[in-house]
Amino acid sequence: xxxxxxxxxxxxxxxxxxxxxxxxxxxxxxxxxxxxxxxxxxxxxxxxxxxxxxxxxxxxxxxxxxxxxxxxxxxxxxxxxxxxxxxxxxxxxxxxxxxxxxxxxxxxxxxxxxxxxx
Amino acid sequence: xxxxxxxxxxxxxxxxxxxxxxxxxxxxxxxxxxxxxxxxxxxxxxxxxxxxxxxxxxxxxxxxxxxxxxxxxxxxxxxxxxxxxxxxxxxxxxxxxxxxxxxxxxxxxxxxxxxxx
Numbered sequence: 045x046x047x048x049x050x051x052x053x054x055x056x057x058x059x060x061x062x063x064x065x066x067x068x069x070x071x072x073x074x075x076x077x078x079x080x081x082x083x084x085x086x087x088x089x090x091x092x093x094x095x096x097x098x099x100x101x102x103x104x105x106x107x108x109x110x111x112x113x114x115x116x117x118x119x120x121x122x123x124x125x126x127x128x129x130x131x132x133x134x135x136x137x138x139x140x141x142x143x144x145x146x147x148x149x150x151x152x153x154x155x156x157x158x159x160x161x162x
Numbered sequence: 163x164x165x166x167x168x169x170x171x172x173x174x175x176x177x178x179x180x181x182x183x184x185x186x187x188x189x190x191x192x193x194x195x196x197x198x199x200x201x202x203x204x205x206x207x208x209x210x211x212x213x214x215x216x217x218x219x220x221x222x223x224x225x226x227x228x229x230x231x232x233x234x235x236x237x238x239x240x241x242x243x244x245x246x247x248x249x250x251x252x253x254x255x256x257x258x259x260x261x262x263x264x265x266x267x268x269x270x271x272x273x274x275x276x277x278x279x
Contacts, residue, residue, distance in 0.1 A: 048204075079268075087251055089205070089270035135204050149195055149218065150255075150268065152204030 046071040048136050048153035055158050057126045064111070065121045065156045067136030076140050078119040079150065080110065083133040092134075095119060126160045133157050166271035168254050174277045175244055182240045183274045187256030191269070194237050196229055197253040198222065199273070205253055211237060244278045251275050 047070040057063040069078065080092040095103045095110045103110045111120040123130060134157075137150040167186040175181050187194050192213050197205035208227070209219045213234035223229075226244075231237040241248055251273045 081270075086272065087253075087275070088272045089253065089255075091268065137204075149207040149210050150197075150205075151207070154204050155202075 046073070046076070046138055046140065046151050048138055048151055050136055050153035050156050052156045053154075055156055057123075057158065057160055059128060059160055059162050060125055062122060062124045063126055063158065065123070065134050065136075065158065067119045067121065067153060069117050069119060069136075069138050071138065071140065073140045076138055078110070078112070079137045079139070080108070080119075080121045081135045081137060081152075082130075083135060083155075085132070089135070093121065123158075128160050128162060131158060131160045166254055166256050166269050168252075168271035168274050170274055171272065172275045172277075174279060177246060177278055178243055180240065180242045181244060181276065182238050183252055183254075183276075184236060184238050185254030185256075185271060186236045187254070188269055189235075191256035191258050192234065193257045194231055195255045195257070195268075196237070196239050197255065199251040199253055200249075208239075241276075244276075246278045249276055249278045 049068045052066055076097045078095045082090045082092055093103050093105045093108045093110050095112045102112050107124045109122045111122055133155045135155045136153045139150050140148050169184045173181055195210040196208040198208055199205040206222055207220050208223050209229050211231040214231050226242045229239045253273045254271045255268050257268045
């Protein structure tokens with residue numbers, strides 16, 4: 045079974061600074077996908093970024109980048125130039141890929157609450 | 163398409179009552195997932211459907227829980243004889259079995275928040 049670990053229950057960052065949210069994962073399956081989601085107080089899970097286990101380059105999406113270190117089984121999220129609107133819960137998640145049957149359900153970590161200070 | 167829709171947004175019920183939640187996925191998505199999220203925790207997988215077939219159920223899904231997707235479109239999650247421990251946010255998500263350019267396959271609804279008093 046796969047497992048996601050997020051060791052930072054809460055993080056503070058000053059507006060306009062960069063912040064790194066940690067995520068480690070555990071699976072023996074060679075084919076998997078890693079996700080980061082943002083969950084504001086409204087409850088909706090907002091997709092941020094995706095990294096496939098066979099992707100050669102680290103994923104980037106605007107101000108979000110994923111620092112993927114496969115040997116260490118880590119997939120840290122880096123948010124550059126933090127904004128007040130970035131204050132939310134952030135979840136790391138993974139799923140196993142099953143070829144033509146597609147992905148299975150997501151396994152989530154316990155989350156990190158990010159607070160951006162003015 | 164307006165995304166994944168969940169109803170109701172909030173539900174308050176007395177202990178022992180039955181409740182039912184509804185999820186309407188994105189129309190072209192053939193997979194539908196239910197998750198439960200308690201306060202301060204990440205979502206936990208409950209069950210998923212491919213079309214109308216329920217392919218996997220978590221151990222979290224006790225006998226009091228039942229989910230259906232009768233025509234492969236919307237889904238319902240019913241909790242019988244609710245307990246205070248059932249208080250949580252119930253999230254629905256949908257996806258296709260093909261990789262998607264958007265969200266890499268998963269779209270979540272806004273959830274149904276259940277409070278059992």
